Amino acid sequence: MTLVAHLVKSSTMEKNKIGKFQTLLVYLLCLLIFLIIILETILGMLPPTARDVLIHHLAIPKLWLTNGGFYEVKWADFSYYPMNVDLLYLIPLYFNQDFIANFIHLGFGIGTGWLIYCYLKNNVNRLAGILGVFVFLSTPIVVRMSTVAYVDLGLTFFTTAATLAIIRWRNESYENSRWLIISAVAMGLALGTKYNALIAWLFLSFSVVYLYSRDTGRQWPAIRCGAIFFLVSLLVFSPWLIKNSILTGNPLYPLFKGFFPASMSGVANDAGARSMVSGDAYMGLFQMREILYGENFWETLLTPLRFFFQGQDYSDRYFDGVLNPMLIILVPFAFMNKFLRDQKLFFVLFAVFFILAAFFLDQLRIRYILPAIPILTLLTVMGIMNLFAWAARQKGLFSYLGLSALFLLLLILGGRNIVYLHKYFQSLEPVKYVLKQETRDAYLQRHIRSYTAMRYINEHTPENSRIRLLFLAGRGYYLDRIYEDDATYGMDIMRGLAASAGDKDTFHKYLESLKCTHLLIREDLSVQFLRDNYPPETITRLFQHLGRGTELIHRSNGYGVYRIIPSG
Template identity: 35%
Template sequence: MLATGCIVILASVPPVSRDALIHHLAVPKMYLRHGGLYEIASMHFSYFPMNMDLLYLVPLYFKIDIAAKYVHFLFALFCAGLIYRYLRQTLNRNYGLLGALFFLTLPVIVKLSVTVYVDLGLIFFSWASLYLIIQWHDAGFPPRRLILAGIACGLALGTKYNGLLLLPILGTLIPILYASEKNRAVFHENFRLRYKNAFAGLGWSAIFIVIALILFSPWMIRNMVWKGNPVYPLYNSVFNPPAQPVFSETVEKEETPAKNAFWMRRHVYKESFWQTLSIPVRAFFQGQDDNPRYFDGRLNPFLLLLSLAAFIRARQPCFPAFTTHRTVLALFALLFILFVLFQTDFRIRYMGPAIPPLVVLSVFGIRNLSDLASRQTGAIKKAGQAAVTAVVLLALFLNGHYVYSQFSHIRPQDYLSGAVDRGAYISRFRREYPVIAHANKVLPADARVLCLSIGDRTYYLDRDLHLAEDFYDKTGGRYSEADVINKLTRYNTTHVIIDRGVLFDWLRTLPTEDRAVFLNVFKNNTRVLYEENNVLLLELALQ
């Protein structure tokens, strides 16, 4: 209850997290203004699946956006409840409570619980799907539980594209679980029956995948209609291959290296191949919030160390199917983390679906250590039990210290006490907010605002808005004033909000003649209405 209360307090401030202002609140707010879902061509992230984002329509409709954080946090509570249920069934109530508490207070879970993201929904649905598959195995393969697992997986796919990783992982585990269990009592020489069971397992896997895809299909159909790509913007070059350019015999095509995780780590962060390969271990020890180099989040080292302790040989298994459960949980977590490793860049929240299995394995590890200590006698036994208790307390202390540190960073007491009003609180974290607030006061209701170089954080703007993601791209291999003006006015733009510092930092990287193109466009075609924190509100005044 204390952990839940602390998280609720930390969440009770206006949303300022990056992706909430870019996407998870901004797009639903635009849907409300429009009166329904519609294509927002200037925002590629508006094509992402939005199961969780649609839930945020309710608090936004009633203008209580802080409540969207509570909605997100609910899925952490649901996941903790399912972890408790699983551990209570397999071990006992005390271990279940320990697992739920460990999960809820993990730094990355706390961080997500006080933001309006969607990752907690993905974590819950993926864990529910895995949990139901394990139950399906233990109960003798009743179809109902596999169908429910497929539904949970489909909801995960419709929450975030990272959920697509569930299909190959769970789709592979299902036939392995089915065939291994069915063939346990079959003679090795009976190849016909063994193959029959293997193909039956593949059939169950196909049913699971089809159910998941049916649940995911509304988002695929939407993107297929709008973009000709069911998973836009992923794999767009596959679904919408660009026209092949014609090269003369004397011109060589420039090869662009694939920017995978290893390329990013080598060229952006100057890490060696072995450093990159060790990320699945480093993430548990080196994570830092808001630092992409260190995975943009924090875990707890004991989440890894105690999970490894689950593989200590115990005097007797925790429960009859312990070995199978342990293997399935470990395989799922390992495969998911490895899949994430090979994405463009590694973020701890991207590996979120691996966290509940690791929490369960950690509790198994605690149980194994306790069992190992109980085998001893006399002073060794007491010392061993004390050591296990100390490890558990230290692990929870690290989590508790992170929760405590968030009060210094988020400072909810300032807002909740009334010492700082809503606008001042948001301005602490988002320097573009004063200009956005001014635009909401002075711009006409029919204004159309282009937001440039403010990190796409548009949620607080109460006017029709759009982005120009290609604004700084060359057209035809060059910059021209006509092209820049065309991009400025593409959506009948009347006003522009731009961060001058970001713009000038970028302009300094250009040759003088290219720099002059942009400076002339803004000098001759805009008028400054307001400026604060180096962010400008401009009115278009085309010559």
Template identity: 30%
Template structure:
């Protein structure tokens, strides 16, 4: 491949964009026709076909780079790649236990597929979130492939790694660096975690990565209308995927403006290109933004609710602290601790521990800081740092310090780490010492990755599930504490029941009957008592027939949030209107007798 014209890289980017564009018509089709309509099936099949074609193309192109290397290199790469792929496939085929997926990412598509219609779910704030990948998962459910939603999500990781490898190959002109970058990105613990869960973070990383690559190519190799349009399309697809894209787009556009000016473009061209990219991105997202505006009066609901008056009542949340306030108040972190968060993420991240950034990276990423020394010589590196740094700061203050939230800047960060590692190795003049250093770093990384996979296999009991007669229900009872109660709700309650879930973890996906819940799931109780609204009236208007609660959590919230009179009102409601159906050590299921009362 000519390093100055990365044709394979550009082709993969365009095919991935085309695959994403096939999802855009699904929202109006699902809203105005049906998710069972021939048009919906046509576009979802086109999307899946192009996605798989792009996946195969990305893998084949990386293997073509590998074919140029020595036998021992090919064997090592193939072995690690095969083991990583096997791990991802096995973990992705387990019954879903990931909370975010059960609350949102497969729950909403499952409801839409049940109704065969893209409907509004007024109580579920997450159902108004960018729906692009949810539309695809809805299609999987319609095709009877819903159990493979995590594998679908994993496809984006392999395409992302392929594009990343070709970008690094273009920027370093080194096959080995590109291949190492591919494997390191593929085997990051956070990559394993995301690729084995039916979420939307990997498509977000891919679309932002594509926009980043095409923006750099357009500026360095000559801006064309086609490239500018493609950048806008990629950003539009990202915007339609997850709300993290909002600060991502702001940081991206700012970084690109600085980058293009630094490369000598006139202010007029910069303004025109920036406007074109922004307009195209908004056009891609028009159907979703218009739907939200029509339903709620806010195109980006539930964000910025103070700027847009709501068209109808929703289950509002409770006041909460800002992310930085939480870290300082709950974890006792100082200003110095906050400044060191980027380094702490690299070395001390832990899964499922918000204090430790809810994710695990690799020490190899520490090399991403070295290219700062080349920022004047290589403007694309400046673009990478501006984009990544600006986004990181916004996210830290507005969303929180979680590694998963960094997916929009994954490709620039990995690229910087690759260039930094390459520069570090070139600094070592002795070839033998250089090789030993590289081997040591890679063994350390892959050793940590192997340990992570081993721990996850044990914790998730993957081999036990696939090698014994354990049923899906048995597995879920063991892994989700509320699942026996979910089964009771599904089997014992009438089909027209509506169960209010209070601090149960909101695993909406597994409920067959109608439910009501939310992020602040006790808000209906707390807000009603605080506003002097009788609970029986609030429950009746919400149509609630039953309530399932985590006893200790509910008691704790009532104790801390209510005054003495409000506690008395709750006790009266409990005695008069709640009838216990089932209770265990953790949960309680009540029948709510309010539908015939005042």
């Protein structure tokens, strides 16, 4: 009896030690999560400077406000994208508090972390849930997206909610249809956020039919459930489809151009939208990357794996984003036991399908596969928990070595995220601005070279001025005037100016045809474009006519503001 009591006491003490250790880990992870959110909050207080924010996500809503309401921005293909999350940004823009849009996007990231926590807590334990939140929120691409007013975290939140709601519906033996409806509504909101959600919509629509049919053996009810999911999602998505149908004749414009007849005039023909669904592809993905970057067939084919190892911020070649290799290295260990095996297989299929489908988009960006990251996070955390359980079951020295090796691996992989956060924080230099030691204008002048010229336009031109951008890549957010660009970002305009340079009257008529009062030109790129495409005499005539037909009223940091002189 004494021996039995001793064994029971030893077992209880061991469990208490494990319990205390897990509690310590929970507190440590909570502290790290809190610090991450604090740092992201500091970065979120900065004025918007991210590229797509200046071109699209805040720029188009601001143009609506500047115009006094919705109007069609024909020169921008991306203005026809669904804009559920962008509509939320109208609120801070209306009150001239644009930085709040950063916090709206951060909120979607935190919301996705909450979904991850709920799933892992309910299916594994609280430690796994907290670990899942940390893994997701500290992933470099999530850190970066959490500090800018993009829409990708909104898409990720809605897609994750739709996926996990289907799992919940299945776990309750398909009896509670509420979860199917919740999933469909979330999917519809995802579709209304970004076209990438079409990938998840296709996968989940077929999954509803397949899972119900396989689990119950009833095919017609399975088809009915699939139809409900599809149609409810479509209904939520439909306002954007109707808008595009009215404006362009194509509900999914600018996708599927080859399937829908053009019914509009003056809409930009974006030659850059060369995806598999755009209808105007010019070269294949493999050929394009070979020409641009010298990549061979196998390098390009392995891109879905390279996402996790070679990503770099602001690099088109390396996918403009950073992931952590742990999100793919540790996934196989989720299958060390049969617990939740069907759900794990479902998650793997979803992630693989989404990543491979996104791989065939014309521009390879890590943020385009962001909806797969929460799913990979779930699998990664389950793999980590399985490895810990396996190491703990070993005896003596083997258990100690196994746990030590696992801790070292996680420290190295997790440390990458912390190092990235530190470097990213330093790159934005937020401290002076947040402490009010630097003005908003001074901060923007340091980070956006064209800002000084735009500020001049805002302060020294009539309110009814119309600005034409040349070689600014559409970055017009900080203009408080109506402005226009085109799909070639000014190259077509420069070609038109060069073609009209033979005659003064023809040149001036072309200037007037632009229907603008001022030109804002990035001068180094415009000169480079002309030198690469035209002989010196054509360039000389162009600048002579430009000097007569316009007045240079401001120049700073390589950007010139030209007032078009009215004829007569």
